[in-house]
Amino acid sequence: MPVLPTTVSKRIPLAVLAAGSLVLGACSDGGASQEPLESLTIMAPFFSPTPPGEDDPIDEALSEIAGLDLSVQWVPNSDYGAKTNTVLAGDDIPDVMVIQGKDQAFVQTAEAGGFWDLTEHLASGDYPNLVTENPEVQEASSVNGKVYGVYRARDVIRASVIVRQDWLDNLGLALPETTDDLYELARAFTEDDPDGNGEDDTYGMINPAWGGLGNGSPYDAMEVWHGSGNLWRDEGGELVPSFTTPEWNQALQYERDLVQNGYVNPDYATMDPATWNEPFLNGEGGIILDVQSRAIELVKLFKEQDPENFDQYVALGGQLDGPNGTFAMPTAGYSGFLAVPRSGVQNEDQLKQVLTALNELNTTEAQNLMNHGIEGDNYTLEEGGVVFDPAKQDFTDQVTGAWAQLGTNVAGYNAHPFQRETEFETALDQLRLDLMAEDVANAVYNPAAGFVSPTYTTSGAQLDTIIVDARIQYIAGQIDDAGLQAAIETWRSSGGDDVIQEVNDLYAELN
Amino acid sequence: MTTALEVDREPPGARTPRTPARRRRFRADAVRYRWLFFLMLPGILYFVLFRFWPMYGARIAFKNYIPFLGIEGSEWVGLTHFQEFLSNPDFPRLLQNTLIVAGLSLFIAFPLTIVLALLLNELRLNILKRTVQTLVYIPHFLSWTVVVSITALLFAIGNGPLWTFFGWLLGTDANMLADPDWFRPLILMQEVWKNTGWGTIIFLAALAGVDQEQYEAAVIDGAGRWQRVWHITIPSILPTIVVLLILQTGQILNTGFEQIYLMSNSLNRTVADVFDTYVYFAGIEQGAYSYATAVGLFKAIVGLVLIFGTNWLAKRFNQQGIF
Numbered sequence: 001m002p003v004l005p006t007t008v009s010k011r012i013p014l015a016v017l018a019a020g021s022l023v024l025g026a027c028s029d030g031g032a033s034q035e036p037l038e039s040l041t042i043m044a045p046f047f048s049p050t051p052p053g054e055d056d057p058i059d060e061a062l063s064e065i066a067g068l069d070l071s072v073q074w075v076p077n078s079d080y081g082a083k084t085n086t087v088l089a090g091d092d093i094p095d096v097m098v099i100q101g102k103d104q105a106f107v108q109t110a111e112a113g114g115f116w117d118l119t120e121h122l123a124s125g126d127y128p129n130l131v132t133e134n135p136e137v138q139e140a141s142s143v144n145g146k147v148y149g150v151y152r153a154r155d156v157i158r159a160s161v162i163v164r165q166d167w168l169d170n171l172g173l174a175l176p177e178t179t180d181d182l183y184e185l186a187r188a189f190t191e192d193d194p195d196g197n198g199e200d201d202t203y204g205m206i207n208p209a210w211g212g213l214g215n216g217s218p219y220d221a222m223e224v225w226h227g228s229g230n231l232w233r234d235e236g237g238e239l240v241p242s243f244t245t246p247e248w249n250q251a252l253q254y255e256r257d258l259v260q261n262g263y264v265n266p267d268y269a270t271m272d273p274a275t276w277n278e279p280f281l282n283g284e285g286g287i288i289l290d291v292q293s294r295a296i297e298l299v300k301l302f303k304e305q306d307p308e309n310f311d312q313y314v315a316l317g318g319q320l321d322g323p324n325g326t327f328a329m330p331t332a333g334y335s336g337f338l339a340v341p342r343s344g345v346q347n348e349d350q351l352k353q354v355l356t357a358l359n360e361l362n363t364t365e366a367q368n369l370m371n372h373g374i375e376g377d378n379y380t381l382e383e384g385g386v387v388f389d390p391a392k393q394d395f396t397d398q399v400t401g402a403w404a405q406l407g408t409n410v411a412g413y414n415a416h417p418f419q420r421e422t423e424f425e426t427a428l429d430q431l432r433l434d435l436m437a438e439d440v441a442n443a444v445y446n447p448a449a450g451f452v453s454p455t456y457t458t459s460g461a462q463l464d465t466i467i468v469d470a471r472i473q474y475i476a477g478q479i480d481d482a483g484l485q486a487a488i489e490t491w492r493s494s495g496g497d498d499v500i501q502e503v504n505d506l507y508a509e510l511n
Numbered sequence: 512m513t514t515a516l517e518v519d520r521e522p523p524g525a526r527t528p529r530t531p532a533r534r535r536r537f538r539a540d541a542v543r544y545r546w547l548f549f550l551m552l553p554g555i556l557y558f559v560l561f562r563f564w565p566m567y568g569a570r571i572a573f574k575n576y577i578p579f580l581g582i583e584g585s586e587w588v589g590l591t592h593f594q595e596f597l598s599n600p601d602f603p604r605l606l607q608n609t610l611i612v613a614g615l616s617l618f619i620a621f622p623l624t625i626v627l628a629l630l631l632n633e634l635r636l637n638i639l640k641r642t643v644q645t646l647v648y649i650p651h652f653l654s655w656t657v658v659v660s661i662t663a664l665l666f667a668i669g670n671g672p673l674w675t676f677f678g679w680l681l682g683t684d685a686n687m688l689a690d691p692d693w694f695r696p697l698i699l700m701q702e703v704w705k706n707t708g709w710g711t712i713i714f715l716a717a718l719a720g721v722d723q724e725q726y727e728a729a730v731i732d733g734a735g736r737w738q739r740v741w742h743i744t745i746p747s748i749l750p751t752i753v754v755l756l757i758l759q760t761g762q763i764l765n766t767g768f769e770q771i772y773l774m775s776n777s778l779n780r781t782v783a784d785v786f787d788t789y790v791y792f793a794g795i796e797q798g799a800y801s802y803a804t805a806v807g808l809f810k811a812i813v814g815l816v817l818i819f820g821t822n823w824l825a826k827r828f829n830q831q832g833i834f
Contacts, residue, residue, distance in 0.1 A: 085798040089578040105578070105798025114579030209776055267668045269689040269778045343579070461797045462601070465780070472777035476689075494600055 048401025149337025384419030628714035647708025
């Protein structure tokens, strides 16, 4: 520390004062203005290794399209939920927020008037690119019929069965069509030496640890295929949770048999989902129940390992018929939504500015920027579609891992397709589309998706955890049928019965 | 601010009325010791900003806090959140898990620190002592994320070296990372590995202050090594042990969020859920700000009661307390 003048003692009160005013300043309102907006601040998650910087060319191009200077606050996806709740409790609230789930902080803030109700605005037709092509999905993203955000559209069918093609060939087996086929396949991959090395070193299915209920886990898929319904099921006008149905129990026994016989990876309760590909690549396990796009990812990885025969490892199959019929598991059709907090956007005029900007950000031109990058820079447009420049891979990662998160595509996705390097990959893209078309006919939707019950909002995460944990404990053999029923009883007495009541009240009221 | 300084100047226990003479004296002291006061400033600011100011926000434990409405605008709900927490079916389990994890740390990890400090103190060769000391400090500087990742590798089912070793020793092929019976041993092992070395610092400082002449006298009287440790070393550092014990007791409900959170999964959650993970889950993940604050406040009150309790006990047994 430099030598201080002797008068420093007189400065102490000043320093204290300064600190005091800092404290006071922190609690006063940010003082948002009533004037038209000059820039648009957005909070969004990113998946890329690093977020886009200040002088990002996409930022510049999108700002021009939007007619407002964009300033995006990027938050790592893994911290996003926690960050949303801390930002909502703070003073520095952005103009537009990606809201990933209807949790307590969001719902209470929305119901207290903290977010603009966009229902009328979106229906008005003033913003053609924000008019949904799937009203059911918009309904599902709403809070009891009130639309608080422009949802981010996702493919409705993503779940699939991904199998080691070479193992199928070695054993002379085909892709599974039914859950029984899947069971038999898992058995054969475990016991019949599918890699032909003479050693007992393989298992069938690869399941990672999973948090949450009804969010696309392999277990969710197997339960839907058995006919348990998708989180909720309509039984004669009354909604019941899927895990109270006999079909769910039947599915759990099926899952338990898979695990107890050793047809599943032994670390199914602890495996990090980020390492899901590894056992498949290394030839430890041969079946993954996950989104179709994982098959494309796996093909890419095999291509690095074995450029000659990479097309002989991955087989992609559609969803399976269960013992009680044919049911397919859809996604929610959206992944969160872009909501407009009232703290930053103070009046209708400002809201119109924001919605106009979002409307522009949904044009084909903007979709291409957000999903591919800049033509002629990091990608070129060939006959079949987009081809990325390998030298600009880092930039491309930032585009697809961050900017794409701002895309809503509610009125349709019109960006260029990809040109694949090989025929095999082009065929795989086509297969995905075919499987989607086939499975969507059997999709089982969640009838309660748009309902927000107060009890679920306050304690839904704990309630879900009771069931998620009981499911794994049952599969692991830690608890038996009585224990499973006891867990469901705990769920009921911890607030589950209230949730059922509230959801049914809403069902009666809104249908 | 000046009142805070005045309070600090008061000798403990003395409650003399604030006479003009005293005030004059304070002013004289303030000028004379201005540098000391200046040095204190960052510390005082720290406490005001990060300890006292947040207490204003602790009010939301008694309100139904909705950020959009602000602390003032949210409605008062009295003790509702506390009642909800105490009558929660999870409460007994959370309390039990928290106490067991804290108990392991207090009754096993804490004494081990003392044992290690005594062992280090008995090392004659200075270079060896320094080397060992430095080596045992290192784990302290690794974050829990790293420690948990190392554990996950060592105990990976099928090929982790420690999984293989313990499996062979105990004849089991359980997935130790997921088995509820293994959760507490693992937590304790991590705690001991990470923090025992670091914890010795204060004891080593206390040991350095022990009067060497006492040892010399004891040697002349024919005391062996064990007798010297038992009759000189331990009594000399007993006040330090008691002070640290009291402070530790106050921390008993703070089990360390990161470690527990990272080590828990669906199969061991029954034993892994503690207050800290619960607060995170309810408050940050789910956005139940008021409820989580109420739980946090409850924890703080229990901690305060425990500090006073242990302090009182220590005084009863003729040891110096911390206040």
